[in-house]
Amino acid sequence: MTPQxxxxxxxxxxxxxxxxxxxxxxxxxxxxLVNPANKRKFHVLVVGTGLAGASAxxxxxxxxxxVSVFCIQDSPRRAHSIAAQGGINAAKNYPNDGDSIYRxxxxxxxxxxxxxxxxxxxxxxxxxxxIIDQCAAQGVxxxxxxxxxxxxxxxxxAQVSRTFYARGQTGQQLLLGAYSAMMRQVGxxxxxxxxxxxxxxxxxxxxxxxxxxxxxxxTGEYERYAGDAVVLATGGYGNVFYLSTNxxxxxxxxxxxAHKHGAFFANPxxxxxxxxxxxxxxxxxxxLTLMSESLRNDGRVWVPLEKGDTxxxxxxxxxxxxxxxxxxxxxxxxxxxxxxxxxAAKERxxxxxxxxxxxxxxxxxxxxxxxxxxxxxxxxxxxxxxxxYERITGEDPYRVPMRIYxxxxxxxxxxxVDYNLESTxxxxxxxxxxxxxxxxxxxxxxxxxxxxxxxxxxxxxxxIGGHFNARALPAVSTDAPQFQASETMARERTDKxxxxxxxxxxxxxxxxxxxxxxxxxxxxxxxxxxxxAIEDIRAxxxxxxxxxxxxxxxGYLNQSLEHAGRVADFLEFAELLVSDALDRTESCGGHFRxxxxxxxxxxxxxxxxxxxxxxxxxxxVGEKAKLHKEELTFEYVKPSQRSYK
Amino acid sequence: xSAGSGHDTMRITLxxxxxxGPDAKGxxxxxxxxxxxxxxxxxxxxxxxxxELLAKGEEPVxxxxxxxxxxxxxxxxxxxxxxxxxxxxxxxxxxxxRHYADGATIHIxxxxxxxFPIVRDLIVDRSAFDRIIAAGGFVSVATGAPQDAxxxxxxxxxxxxxxxxxxxxxxxxxxxxxxxxxxxxxTAAKVSHLALLPQGKVERxxxxxAMVGAMDAEGFGNCTNHFECMGACPKxxxxxxxxxxxxxxxxxxxxxxxxx
Ligand SMILES: Cc1cc2nc3c(=O)[nH]c(=O)nc-3n(C[C@H](O)[C@H](O)[C@H](O)COP(=O)(O)OP(=O)(O)OC[C@H]3O[C@@H](n4cnc5c(N)ncnc54)[C@H](O)[C@@H]3O)c2cc1C
Ligand code: FES
Numbered sequence: 001m002t003p004q005x006x007x008x009x010x011x012x013x014x015x016x017x018x019x020x021x022x023x024x025x026x027x028x029x030x031x032x033l034v035n036p037a038n039k040r041k042f043h044v045l046v047v048g049t050g051l052a053g054a055s056a057x058x059x060x061x062x063x064x065x066x067v068s069v070f071c072i073q074d075s076p077r078r079a080h081s082i083a084a085q086g087g088i089n090a091a092k093n094y095p096n097d098g099d100s101i102y103r104x105x106x107x108x109x110x111x112x113x114x115x116x117x118x119x120x121x122x123x124x125x126x127x128x129x130x131i132i133d134q135c136a137a138q139g140v141x142x143x144x145x146x147x148x149x150x151x152x153x154x155x156x157x158a159q160v161s162r163t164f165y166a167r168g169q170t171g172q173q174l175l176l177g178a179y180s181a182m183m184r185q186v187g188x189x190x191x192x193x194x195x196x197x198x199x200x201x202x203x204x205x206x207x208x209x210x211x212x213x214x215x216x217x218x219t220g221e222y223e224r225y226a227g228d229a230v231v232l233a234t235g236g237y238g239n240v241f242y243l244s245t246n247x248x249x250x251x252x253x254x255x256x257x258a259h260k261h262g263a264f265f266a267n268p269x270x271x272x273x274x275x276x277x278x279x280x281x282x283x284x285x286x287x288l289t290l291m292s293e294s295l296r297n298d299g300r301v302w303v304p305l306e307k308g309d310t311x312x313x314x315x316x317x318x319x320x321x322x323x324x325x326x327x328x329x330x331x332x333x334x335x336x337x338x339x340x341x342x343x344a345a346k347e348r349x350x351x352x353x354x355x356x357x358x359x360x361x362x363x364x365x366x367x368x369x370x371x372x373x374x375x376x377x378x379x380x381x382x383x384x385x386x387x388x389y390e391r392i393t394g395e396d397p398y399r400v401p402m403r404i405y406x407x408x409x410x411x412x413x414x415x416x417v418d419y420n421l422e423s424t425x426x427x428x429x430x431x432x433x434x435x436x437x438x439x440x441x442x443x444x445x446x447x448x449x450x451x452x453x454x455x456x457x458x459x460x461x462x463x464i465g466g467h468f469n470a471r472a473l474p475a476v477s478t479d480a481p482q483f484q485a486s487e488t489m490a491r492e493r494t495d496k497x498x499x500x501x502x503x504x505x506x507x508x509x510x511x512x513x514x515x516x517x518x519x520x521x522x523x524x525x526x527x528x529x530x531x532x533a534i535e536d537i538r539a540x541x542x543x544x545x546x547x548x549x550x551x552x553x554x555g556y557l558n559q560s561l562e563h564a565g566r567v568a569d570f571l572e573f574a575e576l577l578v579s580d581a582l583d584r585t586e587s588c589g590g591h592f593r594x595x596x597x598x599x600x601x602x603x604x605x606x607x608x609x610x611x612x613x614x615x616x617x618x619x620x621v622g623e624k625a626k627l628h629k630e631e632l633t634f635e636y637v638k639p640s641q642r643s644y645k
Numbered sequence: 646x647s648a649g650s651g652h653d654t655m656r657i658t659l660x661x662x663x664x665x666g667p668d669a670k671g672x673x674x675x676x677x678x679x680x681x682x683x684x685x686x687x688x689x690x691x692x693x694x695x696x697e698l699l700a701k702g703e704e705p706v707x708x709x710x711x712x713x714x715x716x717x718x719x720x721x722x723x724x725x726x727x728x729x730x731x732x733x734x735x736x737x738x739x740x741x742x743r744h745y746a747d748g749a750t751i752h753i754x755x756x757x758x759x760x761f762p763i764v765r766d767l768i769v770d771r772s773a774f775d776r777i778i779a780a781g782g783f784v785s786v787a788t789g790a791p792q793d794a795x796x797x798x799x800x801x802x803x804x805x806x807x808x809x810x811x812x813x814x815x816x817x818x819x820x821x822x823x824x825x826x827x828x829x830x831x832t833a834a835k836v837s838h839l840a841l842l843p844q845g846k847v848e849r850x851x852x853x854x855a856m857v858g859a860m861d862a863e864g865f866g867n868c869t870n871h872f873e874c875m876g877a878c879p880k881x882x883x884x885x886x887x888x889x890x891x892x893x894x895x896x897x898x899x900x901x902x903x904x905x
Contacts, residue, residue: 074709078719082712133790136794137786137792148801167812180783181786181788183778247713391741392739
């Protein structure tokens with residue numbers, strides 16, 4: 001395959017051609033190796049300690065590179081990855097149910113609605129098996145069968161059981177595995193760990209990423225770090241919606257600052273709204289809690305057949321229930337991909353069939369599974385999720401069906417990277433949810449953990465060598481004017497935030513932004529809504545800089561100031577997200593343009609016009625970014641209208 | 646504690662530890678909230694307080710939080726004398742206000758331990774935990790090509806026990822609950838998790854000695870079998886793990902003498 005970057009030179013995906021099965025092998029062979037004695041000379045700055053960052057940091061240090069690692073939380077173990085519940089995919093085919101690397105590749109390309117790069121996805125499927133081996137070797141306590149072998153479960157968008165899990169805490173266990181590997185290197189002196197640091201700018205020297213500027217969140221001081229490569233593993237931007245399943249600290253700041261320095265932002269409009277979250281209960285709501293997709297293995301989704309039926313769910317007889325996913329998608333039933341399940345829930349609720357106090361909820365019912373397998377079996381599978389539900393809602397899901405509604409969960413868009421995971425800024429690599437690769441317009445369940453660890457354990461350790469071999473990297477000092485300029489920019493922005501002295505709280509701005517994006521650029525989007533959203537965002541941003549109130553000063557741990565900085569960046573970034581959605585007049589995956597649907601209301605892609613990655617180049621805040629297209633070619637999986645019927 | 650108050654909103658009085666910095670003098674400050682909804686989480690109730698403080702031009706209360714769903718281990722409040730508050734096996738971020746009666750008074754303080762110095766208000770420095778892990782809380786396997794994951798079967802029961810121990814979220818409630826501010830439960834959970842699994846057995850002696858050594862060096866207290874830690878642990882980590890670690894430690898001392 002030849003990457004047909006429409007603007008040649010700048011958007012070269014560097015994806016190798018030839019048979020897809022051997023592309024990664026050949027690519028690795030073609031890359032020159034960095035000699036072990038030289039590795040010590042290179043210093044890598046890794047920002048982020050989620051699955052992607054921690055696995056990268058550990059692996060690079062094991063190879064002999066000098067590594068410095070940064071994260072916002074007080075401990076690297078608390079990165080947002082810790083919250084992942086359901087599982088991680090791999091093509092092991094242990095259950096002998098017909099899985100293979102090719103099938104995982106195929107499902108991921110199809111699940112992504114033919115908007116991902118084939119070469120990357122194939123590599124992801126290939127290394128998926130190594131990930132499971134690596135994690136088992138670290139002592140990750142995966143669920144096992146009585147005979148001692150690993151257990152699998154099914155996830156949406158697949159008809160095989162390929163998901164490995166550790167109760168409902170898979171992310172926690174995988175992250176603790178990567179964290180412990182990283183801490184081992186900290187103990188050995190190979191990694192320097194800098195927690196409670198927020199990266200506020202990227203530093204480029206002669207066009208190459210050579211450092212970062214951070215704010216020490218405890219002392220408020222600005223710190224400069226120089227290195228030979230910068231790895232961003234700073235996660236996704238789902239909190240642009242304010243209410244989301246993401247941890248509170250998730251943000252777009254690091255990616256956005258890199259974007260301002262020339263890193264293209266790809267497909268920002270591809271956001272994932274997860275179908276099974278606990279619905280909003282009031283204005284005080286600060287986040288939404290996911291109920292893992294794995295629940296759809298045993299739970300059946302339904303609403304009353306009758307509009308506005310106010311009976312208690314258990315009083316509604318079987319024949320008066322509409323199991324709308326099973327009705328509309330008999331082949332996949334409750335296990336359709338997320339985008340499909342979310343839209344179907346929205347459709348029922350918009351049509352007046354929703355349940356609960358707000359009417360924006362549907363039932364997820366375990367009655368039949370409990371009758372079939374017994375309560376103990378269900379408890380063993382999902383006990384902690386049921387408990388979590390009970391704590392939040394005060395209702396017992398063993399007796400009463402759960403009420404669920406879609407919520408912002410994951411972002412497929414991210415900084416554009418080539419096959420080496422290098423951005424359009426040389427020496428700046430982007431891993432995990434922060435990059436755009438692999439999931440196209442919709443991510444399948446249990447594939448984010450797989451991708452984060454693939455990037456960190458098995459891709460970056462090879463591809464970063466290409467950068468060190470290819471470029472002369474003269475020593476840089478943190479006294480260089482580029483560092484000075486970055487620090488000045490970061491300081492001035494903080495000072496400006498503190499100086500506004502307005503009346504309105506940071507949280508209220510964040511909430512207002514979330515409402516705009518959710519209502520006009522959420523599960524369904526149209527031209528009129530998107531156009532007005534851009535105006536709304538601009539007006540809100542203007543008000544923010546005139547009327548926000550940020551208490552205290554910058555010289556100590558000031559959580560309000562941290563939040564204000566992140567909201568300020570979201571207010572700039574949201575405009576790019578909406579513009580991208582406006583520009584893409586087709587529907588695909590999580591991006592549903594009402595103007596582009598089939599007669600049955602399914603997403604209608606327009607491959608002739610839109611089979612490309614939209615990579616945006618920053619032109620200034622409030623200026624329309626410049627579009628660069630990376631054309632996608634499909635040699636193996638021929639694009640077809642997705643069907644889960 | 647009553648389950649739900651019957652009122653739409655509740656009046657809650659809060660007495661909260663405020664401390665401007667590590668060396669500043671701290672003290673309890675009283676606040677009153679009139680519009681607490683029973684559906685709010687405990688942290689959302691603090692959000693409301695902070696919005697009110699902000700509107701009055703006062704500094705919000707600093708408290709640690711991130712996932713708000715009981716898994717990251719960030720939240721760390723002593724509520725009415727109990728780490729994470731009154732509901733068992735529940736982090737404070739998962740606690741909901743429906744468990745309080747209208748008119749209740751609630752005391753909120755930070756974790757208290759020498760090894761966890763206060764940073765600001767309700768936030769403490771728990772980096773000592775990371776250093777304990779760095780000393781030995783891992784299997785020394787580099788990224789590469791280990792054997793197939795199914796090559797070493799692990800009995801379901803052992804895997805479950807290991808998972809029970811591995812469920813620790815590193816919040817430090819065990820330390821906050823212990824009269825001696827000991828970190829035994831935290832350390833034991835990791836030692837146990839790895840000692841139970843074949844992958845972790847190879848380094849078990851080195852690990853037990855190194856982690857216990859690091860724990861002592863950080864200034865945590867001794868374990869004198871009060872077992873308050875288990876009651877406070879939001880993940881229900883059992884003190885059996887402490888017994889297991891003691892055994893591991895003893896074994897390690899003997900083995901290292903044999904080898905030495
Ligand atoms: C509730 C929930 C459940 C999920 N369940 C699953 C699942 O079952 N299976 C699955 O495959 N996926 C799941 N996902 C998705 C998956 O968890 C995430 O996509 C993935 O963990 C992201 O990992 P990451 O390493 O890219 O980033 P993160 O884990 O988000 O880590 C980001 C890191 O970057 C740091 N950081 C961010 N900005 C800065 C900055 N400016 N300066 C310094 N540091 C910074 C943070 O401190 C953190 O360390 C779930 C997601 C959620 C929200
Ligand atoms: S905020 Fe994550 S455990 Fe409470």
